[in-house]
Amino acid sequence: MALYFFRISQGRYSGASDQPFEFDSREAAWTEMTAVCSxxxxxxxxxxxxxxxxxxxxxxxxxxxxxxxxxxxDTLD
Structure with a gap:
């Protein structure tokens, strides 16, 4: 199992989680990330x-x- 952290950035704000999340695989980490984003x-x-x-x-x-x-x-002028 591997440990992963989330980081969210918006404008000048950027923050990463202090607590790691444990996933069985990179694919499991990706699946969780897309679920959180949705x-x-x-x-x-x-x-x-x-x-x-x-x-x-x-x-x-x-x-x-x-x-x-x-x-x-984006503004497309």
């Missing part, structure tokens, strides 16, 4: 400003990024 995205998208980004990363036990899901809002 629960958060409706609330996040309502508060997203033009030309901004929200990002969730899954970090390994060395706190190096393994996965990243990003939501961007």
């Amino acid at each position: 629960n958060l995205l409706s609330g996040i998208s309502r508060g997203l400003r033009p030309n901004s980004e929200w990002r969730m990363e899954m970090l390994d036990e060395r706190r190096k990024p393994v996965f990243c899901i990003r939501l961007t809002a």
Whole structure:
């Protein structure tokens, strides 16, 4: 089993979980990350400003990024 941490970034704010989460595999970690994102995205998208980004990363036990899901809002003028 491997340990993983979540990190969420929005604008200048960035914070990682202090408590690790344990998963049987990278695939299990990815599945959990997508489930968490799906629960958060409706609330996040309502508060997203033009030309901004929200990002969730899954970090390994060395706190190096393994996965990243990003939501961007771009103004296309």
